[in-house]
Amino acid sequence: MNTTVITDEEKQKAFKSLRKPETIEKQKLDVRYHIEDFDVSERPRRFLEAFAAILKHSNYKMALDHFIRMSAKCSRCATTCQVYQATGDLKDIPCYRSELLLSVYRRHFTIGGLIKGRLLGSGYLTDDKIQEMADSFWNCTACKRCSLECPSGIDHALITHLGRYILSEIGIAPRALVVSTREQLEGATKNTSAIPVPALKDTLEFLEDDMFEEKSVRIKFPIDVEDTEYVFFPAVSDFLMEAESLMGIAAVFTATGDSWTTGTGYFDGINYGLFYSDRMLERVVKKVDEETKRLRGKNILIGECGHASRSAKYFIPTYCGGKDAPLVINIMEYTYMVWKEGKLKFNPNIVTEKVAYHDPCNIARQRWIIDKPRELLKAFCKNYVEMTPSGENNICCGGGGGTVSIDELRTYRTTVGGKLKADQIRKSGCEILVAPCANCKKQLRELVEDQGIACEVVGLHDLIYKAIIFDDSLIEKEEAKSESLPKEN
C-alpha cells in the first residue's frame, strides 16, 4: 500500500512531548511518555548489568547470535512498517531500530566486539544511546508485521520487546503501564482498572437487568462458580467500556448452556508485562493460572483482547507447567465452535450496514484466529467488506505494544501509528468496524475521531448480541417470542 508521509506540522504535533522541561532535565531523558523517577547515575553500566542478567536467564542470546550473523540489510522491512511509512524518518526503519540493541550486544557480549572495543578503546555504551533506545523502542507498536518481510528471519518485535525489558530494569518504562501493573499485582483491587469487587458485582447485575429488559431472557454473569468448563478473563477495562461485548459473550453462554464463571479473586486478562517486562509477564500469567486452579476451572477463556489472548495462550504453557497447563482459548474460538455445532442462531437480516473486520495483530500475525470471526460475521451481516491487506499480514491499528494505554501518546498514535490504518478504513468505506480487542477498539475509536472518519468501532460480540436468537424455552415474556424471529425480506 502506498501512502504519503505526514506533514511537518503533523509531525511536530505527534512528537510533541507533554512532559515538563524540569522533569526531562531531572530524569536526563527526553522521551514522550511519563516515567517514574529513577536512578540516573551510571545508566550505561546498569543497563549492561541488566542486559547480562537477562541473557543469563533467558533464551534471547541464541536469537541475538543468529541475528548478528545474518542481517542482510536489504531494507524490505522498511516497506511494511506503518510507523516508518508515516514518518518517513529513516531511524524508524525496523532494521535500524533493531540495530540499536544488536550493536550493544555485539560490542559488549561477543568476543569479537570486546576485543575490538579494547583495541580501539571505543564503542562503550553511552547515555545518548540509551536515550535513543528509550525513544525508538516506544515508537514501535510491536505489531510484528516487519518480521514477515525479513528474509533473514530477524524478528524485530522480539528485539524491541527485549530492549524494553532491559530498559524497564533500570527504571525506564512508561508510568501508565507500571502503575497499572502495580495495582494488578500488589494493589487492593488486583486489576489494572482498579475496579473493586463490589463495583464489579454491581456492574454485572446491572447488565443482567438490562439484558432481561432487552431480550426477555435471564442472561447471567456467573460469579465464583467452581468446577466450570471455562474461567473467564476479559481485559478488565471491558467492565467499564465494553459492556456490549460482555453482554454478547454472556448471551452466547446462555444460549449454549455451557458452564463458565468470572472469579472475584482475580479477573483481569490484561498483561502489560508483554509490553515492557518478562518478569511482570510471568507474574500476571501466574495469577490467571492460580485463579483458575482456585475455582477448579477446566479451561482458561480470554475475552475480546489481542494481547491478553496472546499472553495467556503462549505464556500460560511457558510459566504454568508446559503440557500440563490448562488450555487457553479465545472467546471467538468458543463462539465459532458452538455456532458450528448448531447451538447458536442468528437473525441474518439484522446488520445491514457495511461491516469490515480488523485483525488484532496479536491474534492474526501467527495465523491463530483469522477466518472464524469472518465466517461468523458473514452469517448475519448483509454487507461485509474486506480490507486489504488483512489476516496474518494485517495493518496494525497503530496502538499496539501497550502504546494505547499511554494517554500522552494519543496524538502520536492517531497521526503516526494509525495513519496507514486510517487510510485503509477510509478506503474500505465501512460503517461498522469490528475489532475483537480492547486495545484495538480504544485506539480505533480515537483514530476515527481524530481523523474524522465516520465509522463506528465495535467488538464482535457486540454484533452477536444484536443478532443472536434465543430458543423459545429461554424467553420469559410471551410477546417477545415472535419479535425475536427473523423478519421476512
Place this chain on the structure above:
Amino acid sequence: MESWLEFAKGPLFRLTFAIMLLGLIRIFMLDIWGIYKAYRKAGDKNMPWKLVLSRGLEWFFPVNRVARNRPFYSTFSTLFHIGLLVVPIFLYAHVKQWEKSIGISWITLPFDWAYWLTISTIVFAIALLMGRMFNKSSSFLSRKQDYLWPILLLIPFITGFVCAHLNVNPTYYQFFMLMHVLSGNLIFILIPFTKIAHCVLMPLSQVVCTIAWKFPPETDEAVCSTLNKKGAAV
C-alpha cells in the same frame, strides 16, 4: 606468475576451502546447539512446525517474494543468486579441477548457459549495488560489507569471463586467472565470518525466531536475584 597460479589453485585453495567449510560447519553447529539449549530450557515445548516450515519456505520460492514488496530488488536478487550458485558449482572447468584432484565429477553447464549466466550474474550484481546506493532506506542501513560484497563477488565473475570467453594474450590470461583464483579464495575465507553466513543459517531462521519466544519458566526469580531485586516492589 605460473608458479603463483599453481600455488593459488593448489595448496591455497585447499586451505581457504577448508576454512570456509569448517567455518560454516562451526556456525551452523553453534546455531543448532543454541536452539537445542533454548528448547531444553523452554517452558512450552510445543512447536508450531507447520507455521515454521511455511514461513521458512516462503523465502525460498522467489515468486512469492517478487510478488510482495520491492519486486525489482527481489527479482535482481533471485537471478543474482541463481548465477552465483550455479556457475561456480557446475562450470565445466571447475568440475574438471575437482575430478583431477579428488576424482569426483558431476554434471556440467553447457557452454552457452555458462556464458549467459555469467553475464547475468555480473549485471545483477551491479544492479543490486546500484539499488543499494540509490535506494534511500537501503543506503541508510548499509554497512561497509554490504557494498563490498557485491564488488568482491564481481571480481571472479569478470575475470573468469575474460579468461573463458575473450581472446586475451597469454600473459594477460595468466594475470586474470590469478586474480580469479585469488579473489575466489578470499571469498571462501570471508563467507563464514560475514553476512554470507546466511547461506547456511537461513533455513534455521524461523526455528530460531519461534524458539526465542519460548521463554524458560521461573526467570522472574532468577533475574531478580542476579540483579539484587528480590522483594522489590513492581
